[in-house]
Amino acid sequence: MNLQELLNKEILKTDNFDITIFEIMVVAIIVLITIIIIKVLKFLFKKIEQRNREEAGRRQALFQILKYLIWVLSITLAFEALEIKITLILAGSAALLVGVGLGLQHIFQDILSGVAMLFEGNLKRGDIVEIKDGTIGKVREINLRTSKIETRDNIIMVVPNSRFITENVINWSHINKYTRFSVKVGVAYGSDVELVSKLLYECAKKHKLVVAKPEPFVRFLDFGESSLDFQVFFWSHENFLAENIKSDIRYSINKAFNENHIRIPFPQRDVYVNPHETKK
Known part of the structure; x- marks a missing residue:
């Protein structure tokens, strides 16, 4: 042969x-x-x-x-x-293709959404996003059908692209500037509110990941049921580490309050018992 x-x-x-x-x-x-x-x-x-x-x-x-x-x-x-x-x-295979097409309509929707995302540029690799269920993560890949985001727990989530188009998505990195965050705290009635404001400001300002400009500021929120409520605001470039920054500031606030004898109250309820009612 x-x-x-x-x-x-x-x-x-x-x-x-x-x-x-x-x-x-x-x-x-x-x-x-x-x-x-x-x-x-x-x-x-x-x-x-x-x-x-x-x-x-x-x-x-x-x-x-x-x-x-x-x-x-x-x-x-x-x-x-x-x-x-x-x-x-x-x-x-026309009949089969019609059935397959109906079954794959969500996949085609995801693909078209992926093309729209990539061309519009509203979402890019490295952006910090918050999706509808509250999950916050960093975009690692944007493909035609799905995208991968890395959560704060170092878990990779595969998200269909249609979710980024049809649902409300917060892009924390879209404007490439710092983002404002805040920490709330309540102090006991009778506390020196001026001293409280000063300590909250200092605790936020001294954190290394909090930007110097704009400066942190403190807001006296309200006269609460069992506390005087305050909120300290600050800005940071590190959106992905925001919860860690808040935790560090809370540690600093707790230490500063202890050193200055400022008490953080807890809810209390007074119960009065009528002795005449108990006899019945």
């Missing part, structure tokens, strides 16, 4: 088409070339991103779309190489 006969040897034979060794080789070459083209494109896009990080989301979206288009073209060429008519496959 010569080389030509070997290449034309049939591996699979049906009523509609035959598959030979030569056709399998052509398909393998098409797939290999497709992989190489995608890798080259990825390398070029990374080079462009290193030179200019602006509009990185749009470039990522363009790369993802090009990658999918290249694969669609590659699969089409592979079917043509095998002499399989795609139109016949689509016509023969």
